[in-house]
Amino acid sequence: MMSNPSRRNFLRGRLSTCRSPALHPPGAHAGFLQLCTQCGDCSRACPQAIVVQSVSGFPELDFSKGACTFCQDCMRACPTGALAQDDTPEWPWRASVGATCLSLAGIACRTCEDGCGERALRFRLVTGGRAIPLIDTDLCTGCGECAYVCPAGAITFTVSQPGQEVQA
Numbered sequence: 001m002m003s004n005p006s007r008r009n010f011l012r013g014r015l016s017t018c019r020s021p022a023l024h025p026p027g028a029h030a031g032f033l034q035l036c037t038q039c040g041d042c043s044r045a046c047p048q049a050i051v052v053q054s055v056s057g058f059p060e061l062d063f064s065k066g067a068c069t070f071c072q073d074c075m076r077a078c079p080t081g082a083l084a085q086d087d088t089p090e091w092p093w094r095a096s097v098g099a100t101c102l103s104l105a106g107i108a109c110r111t112c113e114d115g116c117g118e119r120a121l122r123f124r125l126v127t128g129g130r131a132i133p134l135i136d137t138d139l140c141t142g143c144g145e146c147a148y149v150c151p152a153g154a155i156t157f158t159v160s161q162p163g164q165e166v167q168a
């Protein structure tokens, strides 16, 4: 994962005011549902091919297909302003680990930790050979790489305040 200043600023933009709980593409703002025409331009522009049309018809990120590099190509492609095109777009999502995590069941797995370029994931050893995954939301960028590589589908995303440590 990249970790340059411009990307960091991009990720540390103001928290989302989008009222939809869905993982709409970066830059989705409070007026997203009114402005998005479901044209699919953002989906076609995404080099990672992770922007898909949801059942609602609106675009959403699908981390089972890959991670977001925050390249902003989707934002630049949007013809309606549904995705903000200023210097501080919003991406408030942070990873959390759910009950299907293999480590929680005592099965050796550090795939998400290995995949996280931001070092936001770590494990706390507990009894019975189990380990509890912990996510530092200050370090997590919500890129989705951990979800992409997780063999158990245990990673979900929530809007989270910075400074938290999310525990499964």
Ligand code: SF4
Binding pocket: 025, 026, 045, 046, 047, 048, 049, 050, 051, 061, 067, 068, 069, 070, 071, 072, 073, 074, 075
């Ligand atoms: S920022 Fe780039 S990688 Fe992320 S969803 Fe948009 S086009 Fe795809």
Ligand code: SF4
Binding pocket: 035, 036, 037, 038, 039, 040, 041, 042, 043, 059, 077, 078, 079, 080, 081, 082, 083
């Ligand atoms: S390019 Fe903009 S208007 Fe078109 S589907 Fe994507 S977000 Fe909606």
Ligand code: SF4
Binding pocket: 094, 095, 115, 116, 117, 118, 119, 120, 121, 135, 139, 140, 141, 142, 143, 144, 145, 146, 147
């Ligand atoms: S989404 Fe996952 S891989 Fe990306 S920074 Fe957060 S914990 Fe690391």
